Amino acid sequence: MVTSGDIVVTQNLEAVGGRYLDLIGRADEYGAVDLVVRLIDEGVPAEDVLLKVVAPGQRRVGELWASNEWSVAREHGATAVSERAVAAVSGRVRPAPTRGRVAVACADGEYHALPTRIMAEVLRLRGWHVDFLGASVPGPHLITHLHQTGPDVVALGCTLTTRLPRAHATIAACQAVGIPVLAGGAGFGADGRFARLLGADAWAPTADAAADRLAAGLPSFPAAHDGPDDAAVHLGGAEYAYLTRHRADLLARVMDTLREAYAPMGGYSARQLERTAEDLGHIADFLIAAMYVHDAVLFTDFVTWTCQVLVARKVPAESVVLGLGAFHDVLTDCPRARALLTEGVAAAQACCSRSSQPAGQRTETSV
Structure with a gap:
């Protein structure tokens, strides 16, 4: 001691x-x-x-x-x-580089940079020459950097699943210029399933595991589909494209639907309305991400987490059910999205049954 x-x-x-x-x-x-x-x-x-x-x-x-x-x-x-x-x-601690070069970056739109920074430092400590590019690196700018510096691999961090569509574009762009991608971060799934789905060359759950994987030569995932483009065909889809393109309009319609369905909204302050719009935006973004990767659990996990966070703030989980119901009412021409929303409602109702929070109490966030 x-x-x-x-x-x-x-x-x-x-x-x-x-x-x-x-x-x-x-x-x-x-x-x-x-x-x-x-x-x-x-x-x-x-x-x-x-x-x-x-x-x-x-x-x-x-x-x-x-x-x-x-x-x-x-x-x-x-x-x-x-x-x-x-x-x-x-x-x-400044070890001299003894291995190859790694470009470490957060996916476009990902601002939770600290986990990726820690991965960059662990790689540096293990002897890699590391270019840490920080939070939310736009794909085209990352590709320019790759052309200028010629790294051996890109280590791409993603904490939020809502960034998966952009992460997919970045992975594909890096591979198109001949640079393999090691994916890391909670956004790729606790088991790396989204990293596999998006075609990353490898995935690591932790910073030290990423260093071990690179030291072993960056092995690729086993082939999960018949052809190189087969997985991409099943990502996204018409409803995903519609939701992405019309997000702002849909949110405005959902807010109007909520006002009609939930009378207390008429007395909301400007701050309450702003927080409600933010909460609905999060629902839309996670719904869009789940649509992109065709994964209902991505959405229901978000709903469950949201309910837990709101209940801790004395906001009843029933408010999430109201919001999901408004989306369901608006998206009449999106059967896949409505199916996901139905599963989300079930997840929120399960949270409601576990919560003893009185429905009439509300704080800052109020759907």
């Missing part, structure tokens, strides 16, 4: 993680940076600092926000401090 000021470093990094969470929860940038730097100076491998202290702390931040124990502001502050802590680790 080593004592450094008020920090006691042992082999139990879980306890150190509790101290780290406290620091980032108070937006104590200096304290968090000092902690991770001291861990490294006292012999803890930099990769362990990233994967056993910073990453678990950040996962806990998300859980605390979802359960309404932390505000959005506190969550944002903690994330900003974690980004600074990762940068401090990078600045403290």
Whole structure:
């Protein structure tokens, strides 16, 4: 055991993680940076600092926000401090590149950059020459970078499943110029099923697994279809294209339908109406993503998570049922979408049955 000021470093990094969470929860940038730097100076491998202290702390931040124990502001502050802590680790440990070059980027529209940044730093620690391109990298600009730098592989991060259509376009574009793609992040599914569906060359569930996969030579997925273009034929479809093209108009119609079906909306404040529109937009985006990959579980998982988040904020899960019903009423010419919405309603009703929250109570979010 080593004592450094008020920090006691042992082999139990879980306890150190509790101290780290406290620091980032108070937006104590200096304290968090000092902690991770001291861990490294006292012999803890930099990769362990990233994967056993910073990453678990950040996962806990998300859980605390979802359960309404932390505000959005506190969550944002903690994330900003974690980004600074990762940068401090990078600045403290600078191994010379001994392997090939990797371009690491978040999918177009993906702004949750921290998990991908951690993957980039782990790859750097394992000897790769890493170009970390940050959040939401547009496909054409990424391709320009590939032409300019000639990396051996692209590591593409995606946290939200709503970004899957854009991630698919990026994967295809990279492969078209001869660069294989390693997919990572929760957006590709806990088992990597969406990475396989979109044709990524490989998938890794964690940053260290990504490093292991690259060290092994980036093996490809087993063929899951008869021809190279067979999978693409089944992605998207006419209803997906319609929903994407008419999203704004559909949301306006859904809001009108809700006003007619739910009288209390007449008394909503401007803020409540804005939050309702945002919530409906999320429903539309996850519905569109589920339509693209033909995966009902993607949508029902989102509905269940949304209900849990709302109930934690004293908003009844019944509000989600109302929103889904409005979409169902508007999308009269979209049978596939309506089938998904029906499954979503069932998922929301299951949440309702598990919740004892009185239906008349509402806070900021109010469908």
